[in-house]
Each structure stands twice: as C-alpha cells, then as structure tokens.
Amino acid sequence: xxxxxxxxxxxxxxxxxxxxxxxxxxxxxxxxxxxxxxxxxxxxxxxxxxxxxxxxxxxxxxxxxxxxxxxxxxxxxxxxxxxxxxxxxxxxxxxxxxxxxxxxxxxxxxxxxxxxxxxxxxxxxxxxxxxxxxxxxxxxxxxxxxxxxxxxxxxxxxxxxxxxxxxxxxxxxxxxxxxxxxxxxxxxxxxxxxxxxxxxxxxx
Numbered sequence: 001x002x003x004x005x006x007x008x009x010x011x012x013x014x015x016x017x018x019x020x021x022x023x024x025x026x027x028x029x030x031x032x033x034x035x036x037x038x039x040x041x042x043x044x045x046x047x048x049x050x051x052x053x054x055x056x057x058x059x060x061x062x063x064x065x066x067x068x069x070x071x072x073x074x075x076x077x078x079x080x081x082x083x084x085x086x087x088x089x090x091x092x093x094x095x096x097x098x099x100x101x102x103x104x105x106x107x108x109x110x111x112x113x114x115x116x117x118x119x120x121x122x123x124x125x126x127x128x129x130x131x132x133x134x135x136x137x138x139x140x141x142x143x144x145x146x147x148x149x150x151x152x153x154x155x156x157x158x159x160x161x162x163x164x165x166x167x168x169x170x171x172x173x174x175x176x177x178x179x180x181x182x183x184x185x186x187x188x189x190x191x192x193x194x195x196x197x198x199x200x201x202x203x204x
Contacts, residue, residue, distance in 0.1 A: 003172055004046040006030040009060025012122070014081035014115040014156050015050045021158050022048060022079075025165045026172070033063045038070065045175070046075040048168065052115060053082030054126070058099050068104055075171055076108045079164055081115035081156065083133075109167060113160045119151025127151070 006023040008030065010016035016032075023030035031040070033049070041047060051059040058080055064071060084091050092112050096105060119127060130151060138145035147153050 002044050003175065004028045004048065004168065005036070005041070005044040006048045006050070007033050007036040007041075007063065008050040009033045009052070009063070010050075010081075011052055011054075011059060012116065012118060014113075014154075015052050015059070015079075017156050018079060018081055018113055018161055019048075019050045022050075022161050022165060022168075025161065026168060033060045036063060038067060041067070041071065041074075044074065046077070046168065046171065047071065048077040048079070048164070050079045050081065053080050053084065053095070056095060056098055058095070061099055065100065065104065072107060077111070077164060077168060078108050079111040079113055079161075081113050083115055083117060083153070083155075084112075085114075109164075111164045114155035114157070116154040116156050117151050118154075122151065 004026055005028060006019045006026070008015045008019035009032070010019070019030045033051075047064070049061065049064050051061055053059070058078065061078065064076065064078070080095070092110075095112075096110055100108060117130065119130075122130065134148040134151055138148040141148065144153075
C-alpha cells in the first residue's frame, strides 16, 4: 500500500495551488477529485483533501464523506481555501460541524487556509453572492476597499501549508520508523534462525 495522496476540487485555483504545494512538500501526487476513484483511494494509507469554501460548504468534500465507511481506517486530512480569516474559530467550528458528522470529525485533521477571488472568473451567481459580503468588508477595511469591491484578491501563500505538512510528515515518519523496526526484527529472526540451523547441523 502507498503512503499518501493529495486530492482536490478547485473551482478558481486556490485549492489547487495549495494541493500541489502540499504534494511537492510530501513528495507525492496531487489529483483532481474527479480522477480519484475508489480503487485509487484504496491504494493509500493517508488521504489529504482540499476544496474551496462556498456558502458554508466545502467544495467536493463529498468525495470523502460519501465514502467515509470505506475510508474510515485511513489517516484523513481536509483543508479549505476561503476568504474567511483562518482565525475565525466560530465560523470554522460551524463549518466543521456542518460538513462532517461527529464520527467523521474524530477522524479528520482539519486545516483552513486563506483563499483568493477573481471577480472576472466568478459565475454570475457567485458574483451576486459575493457582492454583499465584499461591500461589508470594504466598509470595515477602507484601505483595501477597491480590492474588495472589484473582487480582485489573492491571499494564497505557500507558508500557510506548513502546519499541515508538519503534521502529515510527522505521521509518515512514524510509519517509516515502525516499518524499519519491523524489518530489523525480521532480519534478526532470519539470522537467528540460520544460526540455530547451523548449530543443529553441527550437533548432528
């Protein structure tokens, strides 16, 4: 079984950028969620999913939640890319409970990253939804009002993935250490078995 795979659903690019950075840092592959069939996911011990935030929903996370029973024994990570401040604990508590059952929440390592918005790439519906939010933010942050009103913001930075990568790498390192110990035990057992066979032959 392989160790780790990153999968993502990215409508406007922020989640995809994070996913590819995480995959690069961990030395693994990043796949769009549409390519992550059940047979592919079954090959990995750790799955890291990323998706954008839209009206309190994590884009594409059903790829995990609808398969949770078959994935429950895997190590699962979820990250989001959105415009709500990652430090807004109240919102992300709401988001976490809205998207995952209590049983899922006990199994998932959750991380929130700042996202991006490009008004020219938004669908008409998303522009309408974002309009009121951006007007409110422009009033609260006059220095960046033009960026909010034009919906041209990009808060995506590689440094935000560091806590997730550190956590995931720590788990991978533990697995590797355990694997090496098991291999050493098998090697010693084989050596001891060979010595015992030689001793028996000498006695004979």
